[in-house]
Amino acid sequence: MNKRIITFIYLAICMLYTSSAFAQEVYVDTIRGIDGRDSIYIQAMQVKVVRDTVWMQPQEIDQPVDIIKTKAIGRYDRRILNYRYIPKGNWIGGTTFSYTNFDSNDNQLLFSLLKDFNFDGRTLSIKPFVGYAIKDNIILGFKFGYNHTMGNLDNLSLKIDDDLDFSLNDIGYIQDLYTFAIFHRSYVGLDRGRRFGLFNEISLGYNTGTTRFTRSKEVDLNATDTRVHELHVGLNPGVCVFIMENVSAEISFGVVGFKYRYEKQTNNLGEVGHNRNSGANFKINLLNINIGITLCF
Secondary structure, three states: OHHHHHHHHHHHHHHHHHHHHHHHHHHOOOEEOOOOOOEEEEOOOOEEEEOOOOOOOHHHHOOOOOEEOOOOEOOEOOOOOEEOOOOOOOEEEEEEEEEEEEEHHHOOOOOOOOEEEEEEEEEEEEEEEEEEEEEOOEEEEEEEEEEEEEEEEEEEEEEEOOOEEEEEEEEEEEEEEEEEEEEEEEEEEOOOOOOEEEEEEEEEEEEEEEEEEEEEEOOEEEEEEEEEEEEEEEEEEEEEEEOOOOEEEEEEEOOEEEEEEEEEEEEOOOOEEEEEEEEEEEOOOOOOEEEEEEEEO
């Protein structure tokens, strides 16, 4: 009898301790860890770590984006986002080229007032370059260029009533120019994926070369050779897109240009002449549209 009573009391004590521990585990407050990742439950006898949440670090939710802060102009901040397009310390290299061909046979409607108009001309330009990123999206570099222009006017007749009547024939023009320039190019990244961008290029160049102007007069050939020296400041905006990881295609336009030009002319009779001129252009030059490929490494 006594053994049964002792056994019953022992079982009652065990059940009471178990229920007390269970209640303590359920109703006790939780303590959030410092990193916010796990919940900690404290019991009388032990500490349990319950991984009941999935925690994502802030940088995994909002990944940092390389945005270059642009300085406000005056009192106005236009909040233009400029993503990092060409990182500091990178080199770029490539070439731009352009080709223009003009044939009077393709423009009969445009020159309907002219009679017997036959003209053919073409311009070829190629400009390799190399540059270094001194800052994010800021490039300083050197450019070399070659430009070849050729035109032939076989015949041109113009007659307006009886007051104006003249004709030209057998006129030729050839120009070969070499360009050496330094340039400053600034990029604006349009998306965080480093895919599309705009750029503006300012260049200071020196052009030198020769031109030859010929005109036949019956049997004799009149020719004038010119030696050219020119200083040129140009502003060329453009658009570029990365078609591969480190290869981008670009197109640029000549918008503004300032030049000073010196010419020394010599004709077939040995006569020598000099000419100096300067000027500025504020328009899109259809003969200065360049398409190119750029490597970034």
